Amino acid sequence: LNISPLQIQPSISYITPQAEAVKHRAIEGSAFLDFPVNKTIIYPEYRRNTAELAKIRATIDSVRNDDKTTLSSIRIHGYASPEGSYANNTRLAKGRTQALVDYVTSYYKFDTKLITSEYTSEDWDGFRKFIVASSLEKKDDILKLMDDSTLDIDKKERQIAQLAGPQTYKYILEECYPALRHSDYTVNYTVRGFNLEETKEIIKTRPQLLSLQEIYRIAESCQPGSEEFNHSFQVAATMFPDDPIANLNAGAMEIQKGGDLTAAKKHLAKADQKAAETQNNLGVIALLEGNYDAAEKYFNAAKAAGLATQADANLKELKRKKNYPTK
Secondary structure (H helix, E strand, O other): OOOOOOOOOOOOOOOOOOOOOOOOEEEEEOOOOOOOOOOOOOOOHHHHHHHHHHHHHHHHHHHOOOEEEEEEEHHEEEEOOOOOOOHHHHHHHHHHHHHHHHHHHHHHHHHHHEEEEEOOOOHHHHHHHHHHHHHOOOOOHHHHHHHOOOOOHHHHHHHHHHHHHHHHHHHHHHHHHHHHOOEEEEEEEEEEOOOOHHHHHHHHHOOOOHHHHHHHHHOOOOOOHHHHHHHHHHHHHHHHHHHHHHHHHHHHHHHHOOOOOHHHHHHOOOOOOOHHHHHHHEEEEEEEHOOHHHHHHHHHHHHOOOOHHHHHHHHHHHHHHHHHHOO
């Protein structure tokens, strides 16, 4: 007999995402403002301040001047470097953070309630990351000092300077500490809802404005397996990388595409493992890979979890495959 391979027609599961009641979004950034030594006053024309302040305003303006978005709040977090006494650095971090809050409030005539702020006296987390990534000769000893919670903070900084030596500490002062004096800002905003036609245009240029459900609606309007269909689920997984439903659907799409199932497995690993749809799709992968016992367990689990129609269809495909003659 000339027996052709059996073409399996598995039933793949997708999940329709719930609508976001309000689409909250945020843009984050860091500004590196320059202040005269021991001063907490912002001079807009001082050194690189013109560019750094413009960067903050551009972020705020990108939200304020967009008819699709509404500014909801701004958060500013200021940091000082470990150089000098902790008490003075606390004063500088607090004062410089407030100076930036006052600048933004005054520039835009914002209500003071719109902006919240906090400060960190010395950015030791940033300092530690710099040392970890460095190739300094005494790197491990410096890290050990950093992690010693019994040491007074000022004493710790002095001992690190002594341990590093004049040349290395000069390098830290010039290459590390300036970057630890920064103001992180978060511009929070909400996004209005979009109809299908708007969504199809926005996904091309600003997919971050879309909800998972809006992206799903694009896929729903397309021929399954089409380029636009596949692209929609890829974008959803990119925009919502840790969302179980986004990953479940992206995994289902990869299975439907055929070929290498590596990407499908990676997405399904981030899906809800107890969901019937996840169990069903894992069963489809097992079936396609010839692991029939595992496939049967997955399909039965999916059926027990409430996905009876698709699970039963796949169990029939599994039975056909197991009973089909191979020679």
